[in-house]
Amino acid sequence: MQLLIAEKSGLVQDRIARIVSNGKTVPNIEYATSIDNTIEALSTKKIDVLILSLKILKERGFKILSQIKQYVPMIIIMISNSIPLYKLMLIDAGANLVLDDSGEFDEIPQVLTRLQSVLE
Numbered sequence: 001m002q003l004l005i006a007e008k009s010g011l012v013q014d015r016i017a018r019i020v021s022n023g024k025t026v027p028n029i030e031y032a033t034s035i036d037n038t039i040e041a042l043s044t045k046k047i048d049v050l051i052l053s054l055k056i057l058k059e060r061g062f063k064i065l066s067q068i069k070q071y072v073p074m075i076i077i078m079i080s081n082s083i084p085l086y087k088l089m090l091i092d093a094g095a096n097l098v099l100d101d102s103g104e105f106d107e108i109p110q111v112l113t114r115l116q117s118v119l120e
Contacts, residue, residue, distance in 0.1 A: 001116050004041055004072070006032040007053040012101075016051055016078075022109040035059040042071035049074040049115065051108070052095075065094035074115055076108065 003020065007013045013031050020029070030045065032038040035056050041047065050072045057064065057077065068075060075095045079086065082100040090098045099107060 001049065001112065002028045002030070002045065002047045003112075004030045004032060004038065004045075004047045004050045006035075006038040006050060006056050007078070008033050008055055012053070016108070019106065019108055020051075020112060032056070035064060039064075039068065039071075042068060047072045049076065049112065051076045051078060053077075053101075054079045054090075062089065062093040065090075069094040076111065 005013050005016050005020075007016065017029055030041050030047065032041050033056075038050070038052065038056060042050065050068065052068075052075060054077055065075065074097075076097045076099060077090050077095045078099055078101040079090070080101055082103075087098040097111060
């Protein structure tokens with residue numbers, strides 16, 4: 001499984017990578033620090049899952065999700081609040097899953113495990 005973590009902070013990228021690997025080696029992790037880097041990586045590599053920070057998404061707005069969706073089957077967006085309406089807006093714009101980065105990070109390994117079984 002190819003994973004792209006799009007997050008401005010290297011510390012947060014490392015945290016997500018540790019959680020995703022869940023004690024296992026996940027060799028296929030790419031990183032991006034801007035929306036332009038994200039789109040470039042998606043258009044040149046086969047990425048199965050994009051974990052996208054809302055901070056990066058805000059560089060161009062929610063409408064960019066429809067462009068991103070053509071390159072990757074699974075988009076997980078990490079947000080800093082859990083306002084239900086905000087989550088619904090992101091899902092409507094093209095996200096598959098929206099997680100609050102203050103307490104829902106731990107759900108990522110289970111989601112990826114389910115997705116891996118579908119992809120195989």
